[in-house]
Amino acid sequence: MLLKDRAAFASPWDAEAAREIAVRHKDMEGPLLPILHAFVERFGHINNEAIVLVADVLNLTRADVQGVVSFYHDFRREPAGRHVIKVCRAEACQSMGSEALAARLERALGIAFGETTPDRQITLEEVFCLGNCALSPAVLIDGELHGRASESKILELVGVRS
Amino acid sequence: MTMRIFVPCDAAALSMGANAVAAAVANEIAARKLDAVLVRNGSRGLLWLEPLLEVETGHGRIGYGPVKPSDVKSIFDDGLAGKTHALNLGPVDEIPYLKNQQRLTFKRCGITDPLSLADYEAHDGLKGLRRALQMTPADIVKEVTDSGLRGRGGAGFPTGIKWKTVLGCEADQKYIVCNADEGDSGTFSDRMIMEGDPFALIEGMAIAGVAVGATKGYVYIRSEYPHAFAQMNRAIEIARKGGLLGTNVLGSNHVFDMEARLGAGAYICGEETSLLESLEGKRGQIRFKPPLPAIEGLFGKPTVVNNLVSLASVPFILAEGAAVYKDFGMGRSRGTMPIQLAGNIKQGGLIERAFGLTLRELIYDYGGGTYSGRPVRAVQVGGPLGAYWPESLFDVPLDYEAFAAKGGMVGHGGIVVFDDTVDLAKQARFAFHFCAIESCGKCTPCRIGSTRGAETIDKIIDGENVVQNIDLVRDLCETMRDGSLCALGGLTPMPVMSAMEHFPEDFDRVRERAAAE
Numbered sequence: 207m208l209l210k211d212r213a214a215f216a217s218p219w220d221a222e223a224a225r226e227i228a229v230r231h232k233d234m235e236g237p238l239l240p241i242l243h244a245f246v247e248r249f250g251h252i253n254n255e256a257i258v259l260v261a262d263v264l265n266l267t268r269a270d271v272q273g274v275v276s277f278y279h280d281f282r283r284e285p286a287g288r289h290v291i292k293v294c295r296a297e298a299c300q301s302m303g304s305e306a307l308a309a310r311l312e313r314a315l316g317i318a319f320g321e322t323t324p325d326r327q328i329t330l331e332e333v334f335c336l337g338n339c340a341l342s343p344a345v346l347i348d349g350e351l352h353g354r355a356s357e358s359k360i361l362e363l364v365g366v367r368s
Numbered sequence: 369m370t371m372r373i374f375v376p377c378d379a380a381a382l383s384m385g386a387n388a389v390a391a392a393v394a395n396e397i398a399a400r401k402l403d404a405v406l407v408r409n410g411s412r413g414l415l416w417l418e419p420l421l422e423v424e425t426g427h428g429r430i431g432y433g434p435v436k437p438s439d440v441k442s443i444f445d446d447g448l449a450g451k452t453h454a455l456n457l458g459p460v461d462e463i464p465y466l467k468n469q470q471r472l473t474f475k476r477c478g479i480t481d482p483l484s485l486a487d488y489e490a491h492d493g494l495k496g497l498r499r500a501l502q503m504t505p506a507d508i509v510k511e512v513t514d515s516g517l518r519g520r521g522g523a524g525f526p527t528g529i530k531w532k533t534v535l536g537c538e539a540d541q542k543y544i545v546c547n548a549d550e551g552d553s554g555t556f557s558d559r560m561i562m563e564g565d566p567f568a569l570i571e572g573m574a575i576a577g578v579a580v581g582a583t584k585g586y587v588y589i590r591s592e593y594p595h596a597f598a599q600m601n602r603a604i605e606i607a608r609k610g611g612l613l614g615t616n617v618l619g620s621n622h623v624f625d626m627e628a629r630l631g632a633g634a635y636i637c638g639e640e641t642s643l644l645e646s647l648e649g650k651r652g653q654i655r656f657k658p659p660l661p662a663i664e665g666l667f668g669k670p671t672v673v674n675n676l677v678s679l680a681s682v683p684f685i686l687a688e689g690a691a692v693y694k695d696f697g698m699g700r701s702r703g704t705m706p707i708q709l710a711g712n713i714k715q716g717g718l719i720e721r722a723f724g725l726t727l728r729e730l731i732y733d734y735g736g737g738t739y740s741g742r743p744v745r746a747v748q749v750g751g752p753l754g755a756y757w758p759e760s761l762f763d764v765p766l767d768y769e770a771f772a773a774k775g776g777m778v779g780h781g782g783i784v785v786f787d788d789t790v791d792l793a794k795q796a797r798f799a800f801h802f803c804a805i806e807s808c809g810k811c812t813p814c815r816i817g818s819t820r821g822a823e824t825i826d827k828i829i830d831g832e833n834v835v836q837n838i839d840l841v842r843d844l845c846e847t848m849r850d851g852s853l854c855a856l857g858g859l860t861p862m863p864v865m866s867a868m869e870h871f872p873e874d875f876d877r878v879r880e881r882a883a884a885e
Contacts, residue, residue: 235584235647235667236649236667237649238649238650239629239630239646239647239649240629240630243591243630243632273651274649274650274651277651277653277808278633278634279632279634280591281632294553296553296752296802297554297748297752297784297795298711299553300795301711301784301785301786301790302712302739333592333633334551334553334752334805334806335550335552335553335555335592336592337379337380337550337592337593338379338380338383338556339553339554339555339556339711339716339782339784340380340415340416340556340708340709340713340716340717341380341415341416341418342711342712344383346592349594351379351380351382351383351595352383353380353383353384354384
């Protein structure tokens with residue numbers, strides 16, 4: 207799994223391909239999370255058709271699948287922007303000013319956490335710990351980790367002029 | 369002889385530009401036609417020096433750091449390991465931060481090529497498993513029990529006792545599950561092992577499998593660790609090809625194979641029963657105990673669920689014997705603890721030492737004080753559910769019982785340092801807020817209490833009926849502590865109560881406002 211987390215690389219929904227992914231994982235022990243991860247990686251998000259399809263292949267109810275999808279933060283129901291910025295807002299990063307950084311990013315991008323810019327370029331998300339706690343503040347941009355992050359560095363990486 | 373040059377592949381090093389440094393090193397080697405090879409090692413854990421470039425010489429490995437890609441040419445011009453370069457740190461093993469450690473679990477991390485089984489073996493790898501394969505299951509379990517190893521995830525439950533329970537169960541299938549859902553802020557030791565010495569975990573899990581009669585293992589890795597997940601998958605593949613995993617573990621009649629599985633962004637899945645639910649493909653909601661996972665765990669089968677550091681400590685214990693490991697430590701906290709120094713700290717990183725070290729030694733002698741240069745005001749030890757402590761408690765020795773006696777916990781060994789700009793009322797509010805976001809929703813004290821707690825702290829911060837509201841928070845904390853099903857709801861009161869107890873001035877908002885007026 208690449209975990210690129212970028213809508214730019216996501217393919218449009220393809221029921222055949224989705225079924226093929228689900229069937230390929232079907233005989234694993236506990237196949238549901240690996241299938242959902244594979245969907246997010248391939249299609250960028252999990253739509254209603256995907257939920258129906260997985261329920262069918264794994265012989266689960268739609269409610270079961272919907273319940274799992276909604277429980278985990280990773281299984282996004284809407285496509286993300288071209289770039290995804292995940293800002294760590296846990297304690298170690300707080301001690302190094304991540305709350306001020308978070309507020310500056312919201313202002314600079316004109317969106318709140320959990321939102322995507324209207325031009326679909328950038329999605330801003332919060333995350334609680336990236337395991338880079340000695341080099342805070344930490345951010346994950348399109349799956350790449352950055353330490354000692356600043357507003358200007360982050361905006362430069364996603365191509366926004368500050 | 370081919371010279372080896374090391375640039376870490378550890379995610380923390382990558383976060384400071386290690387890949388660009390590695391590319392520059394490869395370019396210089398090629399351009400100068402040197403008989404040298406670039407090795408992507410794990411991190412030594414001196415994280416303020418990352419990217420740390422090391423050059424192997426006749427007199428040890430010479431370090432340079434922190435290196436920028438633009439520094440690489442001058443390091444080569446300096447003759448590699450010449451003593452004149454401004455970034456030259458001398459022999460890395462002589463750096464006091466590293467020299468004054470007792471690395472048992474992390475003995476190879478940062479030293480070897482993490483994906484070379486030959487390098488692993490050359491540095492004492494597989495000795496533990498080889499010895500275990502000559503022993504009876506009961507003797508392996510006894511060795512782990514005798515070592516005094518306790519769960520490094522936070523709960524501190526004796527590892528050998530868990531194994532003994534699983535060994536004693538009759539079942540057609542048993543499992544070894546490694547909890548690598550390292551969600552505590554301030555911790556990164558699991559990640560460092562997965563990226564820097566993944567075979568240590570694989571060997572530890574194989575030993576556990578042989579000991580209890582489990583043939584299948586899972587390592588559940590949080591999705592916030594994409595590099596660790598990728599590295600673990602590579603290592604498992606190599607271990608299979610190398611005969612360490614599979615139908616004949618190291619040529620024996622033992623069967624053991626394992627898979628890495630990815631979490632999906634839920635802190636609660638670090639709780640063992642929630643993790644098992646998640647592995648089964650369900651919502652990560654916690655289970656009632658009993659039954660214990662050791663008796664009815666993954667898919668209802670007897671399951672060893674251990675923290676990654678616990679499992680990665682097992683190869684040393686089996687290789688060197690329980691007595692050697694037990695010789696380290698104090699009281700009932702035996703062996704070493706990989707401590708992670710994080711947050712507002714000048715020299716953050718990983719320090720593996722026997723239990724018994726004090727916070728003061730860690731923060732000042734190793735850490736060098738705050739990154740900001742301001743005075744230390746508080747530390748939070750043991751992750752988001754750990755206590756906030758003031759400087760007056762910095763002489764408590766790092767020991768499960770000593771910390772508990774002062775209302776704190778060692779947890780997974782993370783220490784987050786805050787300078788004097790911290791507002792403990794806001795930190796207490798965050799503890800409730802975090803619990804509200806991450807609660808699995810199964811029990812009411814955690815699900816509702818977390819939200820009501822955050823609201824009540826908001827009132828305190830606004831100076832509204834402060835005395836009554838502080839009483840209300842105390843009462844709520846007691847309910848959560850006594851009435852929650854698992855540690856998330858049960859321990860959220862720890863950061864809240866400790867903040868109120870040790871930093872009451874931060875909650876006295878009316879007086880603050882009056883003083884301002």
